Amino acid sequence: MRIENTIIGFIGVSGKHLEMLFIDADSRSKGYGKILLNYAIEHLGITTLDVNEQNEQALGFYKKMGFSITGKSEKDAEGKDYPIFHLELQ
Numbered sequence: 001m002r003i004e005n006t007i008i009g010f011i012g013v014s015g016k017h018l019e020m021l022f023i024d025a026d027s028r029s030k031g032y033g034k035i036l037l038n039y040a041i042e043h044l045g046i047t048t049l050d051v052n053e054q055n056e057q058a059l060g061f062y063k064k065m066g067f068s069i070t071g072k073s074e075k076d077a078e079g080k081d082y083p084i085f086h087l088e089l090q
Contacts, residue, residue: 011036013020047089048087050085052084
């Protein structure tokens with residue numbers, strides 16, 4: 001996502017899984033994350049995503065957007081000790 005010539009956010013998708021959603025810190029809480037996530041849902045068909053258990057802000061955002069926790073892993077995808085919640089669009 002660009003505002004004028006500045007990239008303020010992006011998403012990464014693999015199949016129906018949202019791999020990443022990034023919004024620049026100065027651009028947060030302005031609706032850009034919602035725009036990108038809605039695009040990913042409506043146009044790319046994403047239905048699942050993972051979020052770090054410690055990232056309460058992101059977890060709250062995804063829950064507000066209709067995702068629910070469906071599972072938990074004690075390690076991240078790289079095997080590090082970062083508990084991850086698995087979420088699915090309801």
